[in-house]
Amino acid sequence: MNVHDSERMAGLLSAAGYVPVDSVPEAVARATPAGDGGADVVVINTCSVREAAATRLFGNLGQLAEVKRSRPGMQIAVGGCLAQQMREHIVERAPWVDVVFGTHNIDVLPVLLERSRHNAAAAVEIEEALKVFPSTLPTKRESAYAAWVSISVGCNNTCTFCIVPSLRGKERDRRPGDILAEVEAVVADGAIEVTLLGQNVNSYGVGFGQRGAFADLLRACGRIEGLERVRFTSPHPAAFTDDVIDAMAQTDNVMESLHMPLQSGSDAILRAMRRSYRRDKFLGILSRVREQMPDAAITTDIIVGFPGETEEDFQRTLDVVEEARFTSAFTFLYSPRPGTPAADREDQVSPEVKQERYMRLIELQERISAENNRALLGRTLDVLIAEGEGRKDGETNRVSGRARDNRLVHVGLPDDLAAEQRPRPGDMVSVRVTHTAPHHLVADSAFDGDYHLRRTRAGDAWAARQGETGSAGGGVSLGMPSVRTQ
Numbered sequence: 001m002n003v004h005d006s007e008r009m010a011g012l013l014s015a016a017g018y019v020p021v022d023s024v025p026e027a028v029a030r031a032t033p034a035g036d037g038g039a040d041v042v043v044i045n046t047c048s049v050r051e052a053a054a055t056r057l058f059g060n061l062g063q064l065a066e067v068k069r070s071r072p073g074m075q076i077a078v079g080g081c082l083a084q085q086m087r088e089h090i091v092e093r094a095p096w097v098d099v100v101f102g103t104h105n106i107d108v109l110p111v112l113l114e115r116s117r118h119n120a121a122a123a124v125e126i127e128e129a130l131k132v133f134p135s136t137l138p139t140k141r142e143s144a145y146a147a148w149v150s151i152s153v154g155c156n157n158t159c160t161f162c163i164v165p166s167l168r169g170k171e172r173d174r175r176p177g178d179i180l181a182e183v184e185a186v187v188a189d190g191a192i193e194v195t196l197l198g199q200n201v202n203s204y205g206v207g208f209g210q211r212g213a214f215a216d217l218l219r220a221c222g223r224i225e226g227l228e229r230v231r232f233t234s235p236h237p238a239a240f241t242d243d244v245i246d247a248m249a250q251t252d253n254v255m256e257s258l259h260m261p262l263q264s265g266s267d268a269i270l271r272a273m274r275r276s277y278r279r280d281k282f283l284g285i286l287s288r289v290r291e292q293m294p295d296a297a298i299t300t301d302i303i304v305g306f307p308g309e310t311e312e313d314f315q316r317t318l319d320v321v322e323e324a325r326f327t328s329a330f331t332f333l334y335s336p337r338p339g340t341p342a343a344d345r346e347d348q349v350s351p352e353v354k355q356e357r358y359m360r361l362i363e364l365q366e367r368i369s370a371e372n373n374r375a376l377l378g379r380t381l382d383v384l385i386a387e388g389e390g391r392k393d394g395e396t397n398r399v400s401g402r403a404r405d406n407r408l409v410h411v412g413l414p415d416d417l418a419a420e421q422r423p424r425p426g427d428m429v430s431v432r433v434t435h436t437a438p439h440h441l442v443a444d445s446a447f448d449g450d451y452h453l454r455r456t457r458a459g460d461a462w463a464a465r466q467g468e469t470g471s472a473g474g475g476v477s478l479g480m481p482s483v484r485t486q
């Protein structure tokens, strides 16, 4: 959600006449280690899901203060969840910040930059509720071949560990016609993959009184010419219904991957978290998904050490993990978020116990991830080549991308492969898996001649962007967070 918001901020700034710093060589030349890139305007889009966010923000701002002293006229803006939460306290702690804006008023960013410049004073503006649905704002998309499309913002749930509802507000659903028009527009621009985004995609439609609206939306995406891959995030186990499983299984371009947040395998802890499903319901969803899509890759989120979690509760989480056989899991040590009910509980789990449980969970999940991936050895996969997915691609002479089920695949290319056989980001290759690891697959089958390239419109769109920007990066660097696994 934040990454997509960053794309909107970049789009608004572009529309207001700003240009990305990488397109101005003399600006790039003055970049400092503070991460300013040499820019006249630096926008930091913050997240407050994890406790470390505030520490990192003020660390970054401290470094930027130095840069600002040596570059008069430079402006620093802070937006996102932490800004929504801290408001003017950001300027109190870092008086060199020029603009603070919240999650509900991204649209005012250019105006606030202008106002602060004109008044030579900080401009802080936070809205309590959303006025403009952010998808109506201009967007500068990071990728030429894959796009995020919001279907809703906010969340009506009240999970006791989560700060999102108080910072993003109640769920607001976007009309299906608007969503489909945006999907068609990004496809017309060259994208072949779309990820539908919402805090809780399964409650989509409640806002306009239409049950089954999310399944209908998936089926409608299936009818869009040229759209090859549809993904979505995040579903909620409490609201996940079988019509969505049917729609996934029956719609060719909806991928066989599902992110289903477990959080805990203990019913007592789920109750304390105010998550309204229980272990059996969760496992039931997984088995119905696998009945219809045997190859589905299911990933999850798990919180370790929620207040009151006993060894027995934790053991239940391990049991569910063993049974669920997730492809991978995002595991988090519980950290109290001020302003959430769980933060005030007195039965916090000690850091040592949390850490020890966390290590056991990681060890178990690594084993399962390795076993699941090993089962794919020798399988031929369609991989959508991506940009920036493999850190070691340069040294290993590989390119990287995602299989249909969203697994990361590193694809080996022989040195003597003809130029017209080399894939561009956005192109598709069919390759055979030759090596596996817990977090990625390697497909070096091109060395045995087992390699098929399909050039796509998305690859053409990527190449056209290179021409436009004259750089290898394309678009605006949004500092996209990613899980590096290679």
Ligand code: SF4
Pocket (backbone or CB within 6 Å): 155, 156, 157, 158, 159, 162, 163, 164, 165, 199, 200, 236
């Ligand atoms: S469903 Fe729960 S965890 Fe997810 S955004 Fe809503 S309150 Fe937060």
